[in-house]
Amino acid sequence: MIRKKICLLGAFSVGKTSLVQRLVHSIFSERYQTTVGVRIEKKTLMLDGNDVSLVIWDLQGEDEFQKLRESYLRGSSGALLVADGTRPHTVDIAILLRDRLRDVCGNVPAELLINKADLTDEWAVDPRAVAALDGADSEPIVTSAKTGAGVEGAFESLARRILGGGA
Amino acid sequence: MPRAAAEREIDELRRLLLQGERERIAALEERKLEVSSRDVSDVLPEAVLMRAADDEQLSRALAPTIEAGIETSARKNPQVLADAIFPVLGPAIRKAIQAALAAAVEGVNTALENSLSIQSLKWRWEARRSGRPFSEIVLVKNLVYRVEHVFLFHRETGLPLAQAVAPAVATQDADLVATMFTAISNWVRDSIHLVEDEEDSELQQITISGARVMIVRGPHAVLAGVVRGNPPTSVRLVMQRAIEAVHLERGEDLVRFDGDDTPFRATLPHLESCLQEQRRQRKRSPVFLAVMPVAIVVLALLGVWWGVQAHRRSQAWDAALEALRAAPGYQVFGVREEDSERVVSGLRDSFAAAPEDVLLPTGVDPDTVRFDFDTYESREFLERRVRERLAAPEGVGVDVEDGVVTVTGAAPTAWIDHADRIALGTAGVGRFDRSELVDSDFARMQGRVEALDGRVILFAAGSAAPTVGDRAELEGRLRDIDEAASSARRIVSVTIRGGARSDESPDGEGLGAERAAAVQRFVYDLRLESVVLQWLSGGGESTGRFETRLDVRILSSVMEAPAR
Numbered sequence: 099m100i101r102k103k104i105c106l107l108g109a110f111s112v113g114k115t116s117l118v119q120r121l122v123h124s125i126f127s128e129r130y131q132t133t134v135g136v137r138i139e140k141k142t143l144m145l146d147g148n149d150v151s152l153v154i155w156d157l158q159g160e161d162e163f164q165k166l167r168e169s170y171l172r173g174s175s176g177a178l179l180v181a182d183g184t185r186p187h188t189v190d191i192a193i194l195l196r197d198r199l200r201d202v203c204g205n206v207p208a209e210l211l212i213n214k215a216d217l218t219d220e221w222a223v224d225p226r227a228v229a230a231l232d233g234a235d236s237e238p239i240v241t242s243a244k245t246g247a248g249v250e251g252a253f254e255s256l257a258r259r260i261l262g263g264g265a
Numbered sequence: 266m267p268r269a270a271a272e273r274e275i276d277e278l279r280r281l282l283l284q285g286e287r288e289r290i291a292a293l294e295e296r297k298l299e300v301s302s303r304d305v306s307d308v309l310p311e312a313v314l315m316r317a318a319d320d321e322q323l324s325r326a327l328a329p330t331i332e333a334g335i336e337t338s339a340r341k342n343p344q345v346l347a348d349a350i351f352p353v354l355g356p357a358i359r360k361a362i363q364a365a366l367a368a369a370v371e372g373v374n375t376a377l378e379n380s381l382s383i384q385s386l387k388w389r390w391e392a393r394r395s396g397r398p399f400s401e402i403v404l405v406k407n408l409v410y411r412v413e414h415v416f417l418f419h420r421e422t423g424l425p426l427a428q429a430v431a432p433a434v435a436t437q438d439a440d441l442v443a444t445m446f447t448a449i450s451n452w453v454r455d456s457i458h459l460v461e462d463e464e465d466s467e468l469q470q471i472t473i474s475g476a477r478v479m480i481v482r483g484p485h486a487v488l489a490g491v492v493r494g495n496p497p498t499s500v501r502l503v504m505q506r507a508i509e510a511v512h513l514e515r516g517e518d519l520v521r522f523d524g525d526d527t528p529f530r531a532t533l534p535h536l537e538s539c540l541q542e543q544r545r546q547r548k549r550s551p552v553f554l555a556v557m558p559v560a561i562v563v564l565a566l567l568g569v570w571w572g573v574q575a576h577r578r579s580q581a582w583d584a585a586l587e588a589l590r591a592a593p594g595y596q597v598f599g600v601r602e603e604d605s606e607r608v609v610s611g612l613r614d615s616f617a618a619a620p621e622d623v624l625l626p627t628g629v630d631p632d633t634v635r636f637d638f639d640t641y642e643s644r645e646f647l648e649r650r651v652r653e654r655l656a657a658p659e660g661v662g663v664d665v666e667d668g669v670v671t672v673t674g675a676a677p678t679a680w681i682d683h684a685d686r687i688a689l690g691t692a693g694v695g696r697f698d699r700s701e702l703v704d705s706d707f708a709r710m711q712g713r714v715e716a717l718d719g720r721v722i723l724f725a726a727g728s729a730a731p732t733v734g735d736r737a738e739l740e741g742r743l744r745d746i747d748e749a750a751s752s753a754r755r756i757v758s759v760t761i762r763g764g765a766r767s768d769e770s771p772d773g774e775g776l777g778a779e780r781a782a783a784v785q786r787f788v789y790d791l792r793l794e795s796v797v798l799q800w801l802s803g804g805g806e807s808t809g810r811f812e813t814r815l816d817v818r819i820l821s822s823v824m825e826a827p828a829r
């Protein structure tokens with residue numbers, strides 16, 4: 099079976115751990131318990147009839163992207179860059195983290211996730227503006243760890259791009 | 266005889282013959298003789314035998330038919346004839362070449378004789394400079410030419426009739442050489458379909474290993490002279506005169522030749538007249554004569570040495586090529602001449618001896634040869650190549666056998682990675698076995714990880730701050746693990762669980778989580794290169810117990826792409 103390491107990167111409290119818990123255990127908690135270091139989970143996805151085992155490294159949130167350490171990123175085949183739709187600043191951090199990722203892992207695929215889609219009233223980020231700012235290779239994906247919307251699709255999309263040749 | 270007279274005679278003859286014929290036909294018709302093919306075939310073999318025993322009429326009658334048959338066969342498919350003649354020709358040529366080599370040795374003897382003169386020292390120098398064999402220089406300088414052998418052959422049969430040999434030239438196998446000459450001569454002529462009487466286009470001269478074979482033809486015999494050097498045209502004239510004399514004196518014997526060569530012994534003086542030679546005249550200087558006694562000793566020694574060298578050089582070239590072919594790490598493809606330089610092309614292993622060194626013992630001056638070798642990796646040097654490239658550190662044993670490379674002992678991870686790449690990238694290595702090799706960095710890392718695993722950190726009641734002593738110890742151990750893990754190119758994960766006594770706080774779980782978080786923060790802030798702080802999946806950071814526990818595990822198995 100194909101096994102790939104992926105990382106979740108993003109600022110503090112954007113919902114990285116919540117997204118992984120939603121995907122792996124189908125649970126959601128309002129309680130915030132910050133991650134120190136890394137929390138490693140596994141999830142097997144069915145993609146076009148093939149099993150792909152994702153080893154998910156849910157990293158500690160960083161507002162100072164320089165602090166993100168190489169030892170955590172090494173060997174990653176791709177990453178989910180997570181931003182919080184209610185805090186525009188987290189998009190900038192996600193983009194800086196993407197550059198850090200590419201310094202260490204090369205040009206691996208990365209998806210930009212804009213999380214907390216359920217809090218639309220408080221939304222301050224326009225995904226289309228983000229796409230332009232990103233200069234990205236793909237559209238940002240809007241997700242909600244609370245409702246589960248877009249979560250599985252985001253992981254699948256990344257896995258597909260990793261298997262598709264890693265561009 | 267005038268032509269008109271001859272024709273008249275033939276007409277007369279024809280009349281006489283036809284007259285008798287007519288009478289005999291009339292007689293036969295009267296007898297009404299009937300002969301069937303069947304009857305003839307019954308008696309034919311016996312008849313042939315009987316007639317052949319009586320005289321040679323039958324052979325003569327059949328000869329034109331057989332000759333025509335052979336000719337037709339040759340035109341139709343020369344290969345058939347070539348195949349038939351080759352087994353005869355091949356050994357003959359080989360033996361002749363051996364004879365020529367023997368002659369070359371004689372040339373060296375001459376050279377040795379000559380090595381006692383000042384003149385010869387100059388020639389040695391010239392030979393060195395020009396790269397030509399000394400013997401050749403001696404021949405050119407000393408001997409303008411010499412007719413060494415003269416053979417007389419019967420033209421029709423190619424059999425030898427007589428031979429004369431110059432003094433000091435070893436007698437060669439006359440039968441063999443003569444047969445060969447005839448064969449080659451006929452062969453060349455037939456193969457290019459030349460008209461018989463075009464004497465000029467027939468083979469006049471061939472060269473075998475530096476010796477020239479001059480051929481002079483008479484109607485019934487051929488004279489061949491083996492000549493060394495550059496003969497003047499007068500040699501051909503002398504030979505021409507000799508063959509004419511042979512025909513004049515032995516014309517009858519030549520026509521009736523039946524394999525008995527005794528009548529031709531008388532031709533020897535004519536043959537010997539062809540054994541001509543011309544030496545260049547040299548004058549010895551009085552100075553040379555004065556220093557003779559001393560010089561002779563010195564020169565004798567030099568002469569012997571040089572003589573050996575020259576002898577080698579004269580045969581050297583083939584030997585040199587053979588040596589290169591046989592030398593380990595060489596693949597010789599061919600030799601070509603380029604601007605009087607010999608160019609040897611092929612493949613050479615970078616571990617092979619220098620081509621100059623290979624040639625040295627063969628006597629060929631490497632300065633006269635240019636080498637055009639591409640590099641390749643030969644199997645002969647596999648072991649050396651592998652050893653050199655691996656550059657195994659002390660404590661590692663390397664064994665190379667049948668393309669299997671086995672390493673034993675202990676080595677750092679960096680070297681093992683290097684060895685993996687070398688083994689993969691070296692042609693001829695079929696398998697790389699390092700199952701008996703200990704990764705010393707990994708072993709060191711493992712030892713340190715095991716020492717930390719299960720470590721319990723105690724806290725003061727109600728406190729979530731680890732003591733200064735615990736922090737110092739934890740940092741020291743983790744930095745050691747980090748160093749070893751970095752060398753071993755592995756990543757070690759550290760998991761921390763927290764706990765609290767139920768009487769410590771009403772919310773015991775909260776204090777435990779706080780303690781775990783404090784240690785996690787501390788470890789994270791150490792910013793270690795190869796240690797990652799891992800949370801256990803599915804929560805469980807708090808154990809509900811009084812302590813904070815360090816769980817240390819090696820994570821490399823989890824990683825898809827290990828950090829190498």
Ligand SMILES: Nc1nc2c(ncn2[C@@H]2O[C@H](COP(=O)(O)OP(=O)(O)OP(=O)(O)O)[C@@H](O)[C@H]2O)c(=O)[nH]1
Pocket residue numbers: 108109110111112113114115116117127128129130131132133134157158159160213214215216217241242243244245
């Ligand atoms: N409404 C809403 N809340 C969310 C969503 N995702 C996460 N949260 C909340 O946001 C807070 C932070 O969530 P985490 O998943 O711990 O965030 P994180 O990115 O892992 O944070 P760090 O590990 O500290 O970097 C928690 O209180 C979550 O309940 C979401 O999609 N919708």
Ligand SMILES: [Mg+2]
Pocket residue numbers: 114115116131132133156157158159
């Ligand atoms: Mg988290």
